[in-house]
Amino acid sequence: MRLARNHASILAQASLMVATLCWSVLATASDADNGRILYRNNCSQCHGLKGTGKGINAPHLEVAPRNHTDHDEMIARTDEELFKAISEGGQSVNKSVLMPNWGKTLSPEEIEDLVAYLRVLCCQEQ
């Protein structure tokens, strides 16, 4: 009797724990959909609405913005490298200063969302 009740409460506790775990993973996982919105608002002006590096400012830049749909170039970079380029700007990864630093403008979570969206652009969308 007592054993059974214990079992039930352990089961209840365990399922609560699983639920909490799932929820916290969901809540902290980077969100490519949010990244898509951030990309449109901030990045598309140079990298283009489709991410091909041909935004409305591209003809006016001395260095061409990266084509984020270029599968081979993009898989050559780790998520950490992409995060650093976005957060600290092109100069921090020995690229052009024309790629701005966004770390004072966007939060670390937002930059993670952008990295997640870059992975969609390069490697999931046709």
Next chain:
Amino acid sequence: MTKRTYLPLLTLLLAWPVVPVAGFAEEIPAAANLCLTCHQVTVESDRAVQGAPPLFYAGNKFNRDWLESWLQTPTRIRPAGGFFADHIITSEGGDSIDTASLAPHPSVDSAAAKQLSDWLMSLRPHDQLIAESSEYSPAPISPRLGAMDFVKFKGCGGCHRDTPEYGGVSGPELYTAWQRLQPEFIVSYIKNPRAWNQQSSMPDRNLQDEQIHKLVNYLKSLHKED
């Protein structure tokens, strides 16, 4: 809390966004009704408005003479419109501005322009932000070094034009910045764009005050007295 205490609170909450904040604003003139359909003119309302620049801090931003005359004969300031992403055609060759989607700005007569300018210049919720910005006094700068700094070293030219022909198109033209904008606003905006406009697509480049002052000196040098 009882229902009775909720009611006035709720009324207050509902009425709050449309009531101009006491001490900041003159009464909204009737001529402004049209403006409200596109622009954000109160401090907290319509956070999501992105298609037209916010005007709720107009008194902290514009030079009055420019404002009054522009309202009568408005010209385009942002080559790709209020929010660039709404005015783009995407093709194989890349993105281009959908000029057909850019409507001319409504104009008003001189009496309305004067009345609207009186009202707009009274909107100053960001006096504090201006007071906190670094003290700036104009100094001369070599045009060549100024341009190089603006385009190559600071990357401003990627999004802004420093001449009618040269520069990026997602941001407002800056060869007219000195004519349009208060110097303290320019300094403060470059320091922290999102303190002014949550929706701004301009990055905070983490510049030192002296670097900002140098850029502002360059913008001043682009202004031709007439």
